[in-house]
Amino acid sequence: MSKLYxxxxxxxxxxxxxxxxxxxxxxxxxxQVLLAKPExxxxxxxxxxxxxxxxxxxxxxxxxDEDIYEKFQTIRMRVLERTGSPVSCLLVDEAQFFTxxxxxxxxxxxxLEGVPVLAYGIRTDFQTVAFPGSRRLLEIAHSLEExxxxxxxxxxxxxxxxxxxxxxxxxxxxxxxxxxxVTYESLCGVCYLEESGGVLNNGYRARVEFSxxxxxxxxxx
Numbered sequence: 001m002s003k004l005y006x007x008x009x010x011x012x013x014x015x016x017x018x019x020x021x022x023x024x025x026x027x028x029x030x031x032q033v034l035l036a037k038p039e040x041x042x043x044x045x046x047x048x049x050x051x052x053x054x055x056x057x058x059x060x061x062x063x064x065d066e067d068i069y070e071k072f073q074t075i076r077m078r079v080l081e082r083t084g085s086p087v088s089c090l091l092v093d094e095a096q097f098f099t100x101x102x103x104x105x106x107x108x109x110x111x112l113e114g115v116p117v118l119a120y121g122i123r124t125d126f127q128t129v130a131f132p133g134s135r136r137l138l139e140i141a142h143s144l145e146e147x148x149x150x151x152x153x154x155x156x157x158x159x160x161x162x163x164x165x166x167x168x169x170x171x172x173x174x175x176x177x178x179x180x181x182v183t184y185e186s187l188c189g190v191c192y193l194e195e196s197g198g199v200l201n202n203g204y205r206a207r208v209e210f211s212x213x214x215x216x217x218x219x220x221x
Contacts, residue, residue, distance in 0.1 A: 001110075001111060003110055004111075004140065005118045008120070008121055008147065011185070014051075018120065019048065019091050020054050026089050035092075037094050039062060068109075076115075090117045092120065095119035096134040099133065107141075119141070125175075152185070155188035155191075160184050161185045163183050164181060
C-alpha cells in the first residue's frame, strides 16, 4: 500500500529543496511525477522556489474549493496518454494551505490509487497555531518526518516569527505570504518568547524565565 508522507519543518529548513530532490530522484529512474501546490501560495506563482535558487514549475495548482482527487485523476490520465507511463508519485509543496478535506483526498490518492504522496509544509503559523492542513496531516499521514534548521542562537528552530521590516509582528491574519513587506524568521522557543514578551497563541502568556543557556540543542544532529 502506498503512503501519505508529511515532511515538515520551520521556515528555511529546506522543504522545497528536499521536494525538488525527491522529484529528481524519481525522474532519474525514468518514473513520472506530478508536482502541485495550493493556489493561495502566490510566491513564485505556479513555480516551486527553493531558497537555494532552484525552481521548477508545478504541474497544477489547487484552489481552496477544488477537488484535488478529481484534478489529480484528470492530469494523471494526460501524463499516461502523453508518455505511456503511469504517475509514480505526487509531491505537494506548502501543504499547510490545503483544506482538511483536500488533505483527506491526499490520503485517498495514496491508498485508493496506489500513488505515494509526499507533502511538505510547516506545522504552525506565526502565532504558534497549527494550520488546518498541517493539523490534518499530523492526524492521518502514515509517516511524519521533521526537517530541521537552526535558530539565530544555535538551538533548533521550531517556530516561525513574522516580521515587517525589522519589527516582529504577533497579530494579524494567519496567512501572509513571504515577500517584500512581510518576511519570516525561524526561531527556537526561547528566542520566540523573548521577542513576543512571553505570549503564545495570540494572547496566552507563558510564564518563562529565560535561563536556559545559549548552546545548541543536543538532539539537533
